[in-house]
Amino acid sequence: MAQHISEIMTADPITVEPRTTLSEVARLMRDEDFGEVLISDQDQLRGVVTDRDLVVRAMADARDVNSTYAQDVCSSDVVTCAPDAEIDEAVRLMRENAVRRLPVVDGDELVGTVTIGDLALERDPHSALADVSSAEPNR
Template identity: 85%
Template sequence: MAQQISEIMTADPITVTPQTEISEIARLMRDEDFGEVLVSERDHLRGVVTDRDLVVRALADDLDTHSTRAQDVCSSDIVTCTPDAGIDEAVRLMREHAVRRLPIVDGDELVGTVTIGDIALERDPDSALADVSSAQPNR
């Protein structure tokens, strides 16, 4: 059983720049079946855009998807974890901050991401959350 985040994280996560149009972000999320993209500049994490951010911060306010940028809708108060952290530490951070995803940083460099689904697949592969996380995309 994995003990450290580095053993279950997705390395080289999908990233966009702060200037990326949200229409492009939405297409990336659809095409890659991700619920988040990380906003970075030269491997330094600047923010996170989730599918919920697109709905609540852009679509609900009728913002133009071609002129609205990642920096306009991203969450910049980001909870992160290190690759050498234990899985229990990641769970604690997710609970404490009510987040489903954690960017993984090594020093100031973005190196991966881990989701609550990744943890469920590792810790309880027979759970409903693990089943949902491993299911084929609903397109």
């Protein structure tokens, strides 16, 4: 059983620059089957845009997805963890901050991401959440 985040994280997460349009962010999410895109500037984390952010902060306000940028709708107060953090630490951070995804940073460098689904697959591979997380995308 894995003990550290580096053992279960997705390395080389999908990143965009702050001035990437929301239409491009949405295409990346669709094409890569990912629910989040990390905003980075020279490998430094600047924010996170989730599929929910696109709906609640962009579509619900009728923003133009071709002229609104990732930086305009992202969460910039991002909770992160280190690659050498224990898995229990990631669980605690997610629980305390009510988040489903954690960018993984080594010092100032963005190195990966870990999701609640990753944790479910590792800790309880027969749970409903693990089943959903490992299922083929519904396209």
